[in-house]
Amino acid sequence: MELMTDQRFRKTIKYLRALFFLCFIIACLMVLFIIGVLIYAKVLGPPPLAVPQSTLYYDDNGTVIGESNNGQKRYWVNFDEISPHLIDATLAIEDRKYYEHNGFDYKRIAGAALADIKAMSKVQGASTISQQYARNLYLEHDKTWQRKLNEAFYTIRLEMNYTKEQILEGYLNTIYYGHGAYGAQAASQYYFGKDASQLTLAEAAMLAGIPKGPSIYSPLASIEKAKLRQGTILSAMQEINLIDEAAAQKAEQEKLKIVGKHPHTKLVTAPYFQDAVRQELSELLKLDERTIELGGLKVFTTLDLDQQKLAEETIAKQISDDSAIQVGFVAMNPKNGYVKALVGGRDYTESSYNRVTQAERQPGSTIKPLLYYAALEQGFTPASTMRSELTTFKFDDNRAEYTPHNFNNQYAEDDITMAQALALSDNVYAVKTHLFLGEETLVETAKRFGITSDMAKVPSLALGTSGVRVIEMANAYSLFANGGKKVKPVTIKKVENHKGEVIYEHDPKPQAVLRPDLAFVMTHMMTGMFDKKLNGYASVTGSTIINDMTRTYAGKSGSTNADSWMIGFSPQLVTAVWTGYDDGQTIELKLDQMYAKNVWVEFMEEALEGTPEKSFKAPKGTVGVYLDPVNGKLATKECPVRRYTYFAAGTEPTEYCTEHMLEHDKESSKGKKNKHPEEHEDGDHIPWYKKVLPWS
Template sequence: MKWLKEERFQYWKRWGMLLSRLMIIGIVLIGVSFGSLYLLAVIMGAPEIQVPQTTIYYDHDQNVIDESNKNGQNRYWVKLDNISPNVIDATLAIEDRSFYTHPGFDFKRIGGAILADLKAMSKVQGASTITQQYARNLFLEHDKTWKRKIVEAFYAYRLEVHYSKNEILEGYLNTIYYGHGSYGIESAARTFFGKSANDLTLAEAAMLAGIPKGPGYYSPYADAERAKNRQETVLDAMVANDSLNQSEAQQALLENMALQAFNEETKQEVAPYFAAEVKKELKSKLALDERVIDQGGLHVYTTLDADMQKTADQWVASSIDKNSDIQAALVAMEPTTGAVKALIGGRDYEKSKFNRATMAKRTPGSTFKPLLYYAALKNGFTPSTLVRSEPTTFYYDNDKETYSPHNYGEAYANDEITLAQALALSDNIVAVKTHMFLEEKTLVKTAKDFGIKSQLSPIPSLALGTKPVGMMEMADAYSMLANGGKSVTPHFIEKVTDRDGKVIYQHEAETEVVLDPAAAFVTTDMMTGIFDESLNDYTRVTGSGIDHLLTRPAAAKTGTTSTDSWMVGFTPQLTAAVWIGYDKGEKLNYRNDGLYAKKIWANFIEDALKGEEVLEFEPPKNVIAVDVDPQTGLLANENCPTKRLAYYIEGTEPHELCADHLGLAEEERKSPKGFLDRFFQWIR
């Protein structure tokens, strides 16, 4: 019997040693496998995380004005520190209690899932950790196959090797789908409760944490009772996970949450034409492609003033007959910086995405005249220079061609009028005479100095704006006058940051003195004349119908052709250009269409600057102001019925008193009494 016991002992000893060796070999193999897996994960490096994110556009006050949520997908990325702790606790409790201790997958949950699947003979139960779900959201499809699960586990392990637990949790919370186009907790918080993820209450966090298991099933928009039951399940899990006590869970369950009214319709953009220009600028200035612009999670800080844009939209919509096919465009920009504050490219973006403010070129008419008179001031003319207004035929091209312009309504002074009056009354004859005197090429060169890039021709009619130009060009040119002769570049973007908050573009203003400041200011002062009834003569100043709408100093010019109606002007703070016309060049009916541009411009300027300080145009040092008689352009005397304060480049101001209202004997008029009078008479 002894030898039998010994033989059995030796038998089990051999099996024991074999099992021990096998266990050692197994442990070694597992160790080598895990070591190899770790080495492979290290060699392969961190998986590149490219999560599509919604690009957000802001106005100048950093209010959201647009988002690139194409196909109804909203994606925002927020730091873990900016997510309510309630969300974190609720998510961990219901999704992955062992998140901070497992290496990317939970063996206990995997074992339970395998048994359940074997029992059902199909893939019925998941055991995915938060890391695995994050890996699936980033790199894999959502089909339930063993191959996908194995690959998912490897991706999860790579994430665990190269990223911290908090980084993984942050990524998961920013990519998980909550239904209704909302990807990530920030989007879900906005969609369901109209707030940021950082401000979610315990009840709201528990409600949202329960949705990802079945976004179309547990959403409160789909079934409120089912969502409430799921919320209770989440709160119970939090109690079991020691995240809160039973009393806190019960209190949260009773909370009356303010759920947002859900609307599947696409939100109307604040300024669609403006937004389109911003995207163009992202491509041209930053060289970004469509994918980065739409899914790069950029934060684009624009120049838009949302209140000004709303004002512009309201006045364009309310000023034009709704049944009219006429089109309208408006540009408003800050003259000192070139920042575009409001933009309308047409009456309805959905019907026509063609941006008439930036893409169309139309004949500017008399809005081109301020450029001409600036050139005249630079070449010896003054606001008091007298030019005869009467029907005139002009010869050009070596006298081979003729040009016979007409004043509006065939009205003429048939006498001399001052240059200041000619601009205020929009006299075409005086404009062409001045243009021809300077030689036609002078205006072409001057227009280029003003930033006009459109093709111009040195022809007599150029003085009347017969060559097409863009609205942005005209707004830019007028801004140079408002800015004291300094050039500005119209722009739509101030700053762009990437998804991590790093600044990738910052607008830097570049200004250069291009125009003569004195001549620019005197031109500006002449442009205020369109609102000054004292300059009325054979007709009224062109701003007479809207001057009562303005409560602040403004300089402007109207422009009309058979197919285009313009109003362009500025205050010290704001330049605005308005255009009215038909896309196909149909002729305007001025009884119905003629006043649209002027009324829109004046009302917009007033409302846009409401509450802003009323500023005067500040003259430079080499400009002098004198009181003149507006009809003669000479120094006003005490007997002149009307006086107008006018500005001149120093040394060009009038020195002779107005003789029409002196009330003196003819001899006394011809013989100035004072020494200075005699001196000025002598030097003439």
């Protein structure tokens, strides 16, 4: 009997020893597994915290003008930009031991499991904030073992690589609060119309209760249930000494104003401008479309809301509703290239095609200031004369003859100065100048002015027959307005990522690309289209809008059969307007031909109203003299019209006008220096253009 007992005892000891070793091995394997998981988690490093967030666009004063999103409102804010009341309320109801555990609340897990067993169903959750954040970031909300294991692994990675504050910040920025609002900032703005940093205790307690069931506890779904949930949270906060009883009662009795509206739901401000901004984001930062749309960027633009509104209203007022004519409009600050207003068409909902940045249209005579600037560099002056008459140009290389025509086939049938040729937009003078300089000169000059559109080296290029973009022409004229410094169109001043870090900031670097003296001489010549002193065989091209102007402008109009342009500037603002039909049909009505000028002058006058009237200041190296505008000679008191004109120092005329002197004065002046060059017989004083341009 004793033998049997001893054998049984030894057998039991043997089994117990085997069980012990088995448990020990299992425990060791579990420890090794856990160590392996931890090592693997550490090797993988921190998981990304980025989630889809709305990209916001701001004007130059920090006002939101647009938003891009996928239907989910998300605005990331830093931890210190969230009300402490919301942080405390969230911790009280969701995870009281958040700062004590390492991602898992084992006691809570055990309690939840026991409650589920007793109820024979899932009745109590035990997920910590870390677990919920991991699930919100990386996983679907399905209830499978694989998802739970993945959730645990991501929780470990989060806890190993981020601080508690970083995790809590991320959680509060991603949790769903109902009605499309993700994160505390979007929810605060939606429910209470304020930032998350401004929430009161009562508002925070109500907001913290919504994520448990947005369709149940949203105050817009049921204010009664929302108030009950708020009371539960205030009690929880009181239990762990986050607030006292008096504060809880006061918060529970506070009457809340529920807004129920997202702040940026119907923003349609400057849609063509916003498209241009997105394009610049892509080109500058090499961002893909998804990042631009859902990267949570804050894009600070150059847009002036007042000028944008003015531009849209002016276009709507000046162009009749029943007209099918289209428009491209852009206003820029010439000093830095900042685009202040942009309208790419009459109606964005009908056509998103941007006629400012995408369309290439013939600029017509608006190209002439670039041509004449090149001529100034080659020795021409505002007083240089050539004959204006119907001229056919013949070429030695078997090219077809070319005969440019002036508007209405009007010609001076005499010599005219460059200043008058520009003011009257004489085409013959322009083509003669173009051919004298060489057809490649204007092409290369246009590149210096920032024009990248292809240009054909043909005689008609002087009349703007190669297509360009409106934004390019506005930028080119900016070089005249700023004294010859290189600029480029800018729509973005600064970009921040979802963390508030600056990832791009425009850094203007002024670079002189034109001679300041010649840029000013050209600018002054461009004031001539508004100066009746330059009237000749026709009126100056700006005569129809002179009476609408209250300050000095420089500019140039232009037209082709299918395009109407007006580009002009003051020292502080450049505006370019194009009107025409998308299909290139002929502009036939007189009214349609006037749209560009009328839009331009009304916008410039109202945009600059209330600002100091700035004049174009002559730089060093320029000289101003009074000329007879017809012949370009120094004016005398007998000249009926005298116009003050600027020249590069040393190129100003030295010969006085004698055409208006009394007859006896003319007789006494014979043989003197100021005798007309064509009266000399030795040929030394034959006008320079007759030596090089036989057709003149």
